[in-house]
Amino acid sequence: MGEASTIDLFDGWRATFEPVGDWLGVRLHPPAGGGQWQLAEGLWREIHRRGALQVVLEMDEITFFSSALMSELVRVHKRVAMAGGRLRLSGLQKHPHEALHLMRLDEVLPIFRSRDEAIQ
Incomplete structure (x- = not known):
């Protein structure tokens, strides 16, 4: 594993980026x-x-998925896919998982229980 770094994205959102193999x-x-x-x-x-080009979004801390958040995830997925990459989600809690399933976004955004499972 590589060096992890946390940055401010915008409006209070932060993200920790950590290289894990490829x-x-x-x-x-x-x-x-x-x-x-x-x-x-x-x-x-x-x-x-x-x-x-291969990204796992770790969603463990997200407890609620609004339609706005789902839209933003689809936008990220499209940008990564247009660059020739893959985006996967991991660590979804119950509500976010159900919300993605209800909107059929789980057919577009692959979901895994953990980061380790997602990168295999």
């Missing part, structure tokens, strides 16, 4: 009450800067 693990840290707008842009900018 993958980039990205653990999202949500704000106490801020929105999700422009999360995709901040994430993509940092993913692209690091040259990552």
